[in-house]
Amino acid sequence: MTSPLVGSAIQYRSLQPGDEPAVLRLLRASGYAPDERSWRWMNRGCPQGETLVELAVTEEGEAVGHYSIWPRQVRLNGVPTRIGMAIHAVVHPEHRGLSVLQGLLQRVLLRCREEGMPFLYAFPNDRVWLVYLKFFQWQAAGEIAAWELPLERWKEPAATGATATRWVLRDPPVFFEEAHGRIHQAMLESGPFASKVGAIKDSSWLTWRYAKHPHVNYQLLEARSPAGELAGYLVLKRYEKDGVRYGHLIDFGIDPSRADCFSGLVRAALREFRTQGVQVASCWASDGLPMTAILEQLGFRRTGFTTHMGIRQIEPEKPEEAFMLNRWHVAMGDSDAF
Numbered sequence: 001m002t003s004p005l006v007g008s009a010i011q012y013r014s015l016q017p018g019d020e021p022a023v024l025r026l027l028r029a030s031g032y033a034p035d036e037r038s039w040r041w042m043n044r045g046c047p048q049g050e051t052l053v054e055l056a057v058t059e060e061g062e063a064v065g066h067y068s069i070w071p072r073q074v075r076l077n078g079v080p081t082r083i084g085m086a087i088h089a090v091v092h093p094e095h096r097g098l099s100v101l102q103g104l105l106q107r108v109l110l111r112c113r114e115e116g117m118p119f120l121y122a123f124p125n126d127r128v129w130l131v132y133l134k135f136f137q138w139q140a141a142g143e144i145a146a147w148e149l150p151l152e153r154w155k156e157p158a159a160t161g162a163t164a165t166r167w168v169l170r171d172p173p174v175f176f177e178e179a180h181g182r183i184h185q186a187m188l189e190s191g192p193f194a195s196k197v198g199a200i201k202d203s204s205w206l207t208w209r210y211a212k213h214p215h216v217n218y219q220l221l222e223a224r225s226p227a228g229e230l231a232g233y234l235v236l237k238r239y240e241k242d243g244v245r246y247g248h249l250i251d252f253g254i255d256p257s258r259a260d261c262f263s264g265l266v267r268a269a270l271r272e273f274r275t276q277g278v279q280v281a282s283c284w285a286s287d288g289l290p291m292t293a294i295l296e297q298l299g300f301r302r303t304g305f306t307t308h309m310g311i312r313q314i315e316p317e318k319p320e321e322a323f324m325l326n327r328w329h330v331a332m333g334d335s336d337a338f
Helices: 020-029 036-044 098-114 126-135 178-188 191-195 203-211 261-275 290-297
Strands: 011-014 052-057 063-076 079-091 119-122 139-150 166-170 197-199 219-224 230-241 244-254 280-283 301-313
Touching: 011 098, 020 036, 020 052, 020 063, 020 079, 052 098, 063 098, 079 098, 098 119, 098 126, 126 301, 166 261, 178 191, 178 203, 178 230, 178 244, 203 244, 219 261, 230 261, 244 261, 261 280, 261 290
Parallel strands: 079 119, 244 280
Antiparallel strands: 011 052, 052 063, 063 079, 063 197, 119 301, 139 280, 139 301, 166 219, 219 230, 230 244
């Protein structure tokens, strides 16, 4: 029996009210399993702007293609810049081929150009990455290697002296204060961070990303003075794959004047992971940052999975630093996969 999707003329348009059920049917038919709540969280709740969504639909209004762009604010050459992160490029199994994806990408690029975005970036899976490179003019920024530390081999370094810093673990929901956003902004503007492309994360973005996620329960680990002043934070997540329990260091912000507290935060996170039965601690770490050197001192190594990072230029002027992974500061929380 022939599917009603086969042979139907394809139209391309932006998402309209009432399209959500057709989008969810498409995503499920293509191997994804989002519910309406999680789709709305990702596409309609971000404080940096609603996701740009383009669809390919049949004459009957059935969605056979979906491409969405997360608006992101980053520091580029020290200037706040609005760019886009490509997520959920999906084509129905009965319409696989390049034509639908090409039609969606053309509309996405047009909308992003109208929005003034100079480029897109993405963390594509293996299947779509080769297609992006060969047919759609994406360029490789580099491969992000996960840093891992098997906790059975970790021996906590002996304390070097008394510290007044308190480690405060907050269970979900982990709402963020303005101080978290201020610390993250100050970190991006300081030292080696200032020369990198880094995502801007104020308290509203952090709260949306980590407190309001409909299905993932993140923990928030803070470094605070005896008076309660915030010096730094880590966002933690537990995850199990192939029988191995992982503890991800998802995101962080450190007061530049208290950069020394990062080591204490990571050690406190590793202790907590051990009590939770975590076997491997994992994170992303950017080249040239003091935090990366601290992770290496604690025993982390680039031994985990790798993630592609790709860039698609939109504007004629090419921001060279955006096309080199070593010029970026990216945390796991910058990817929709975590």
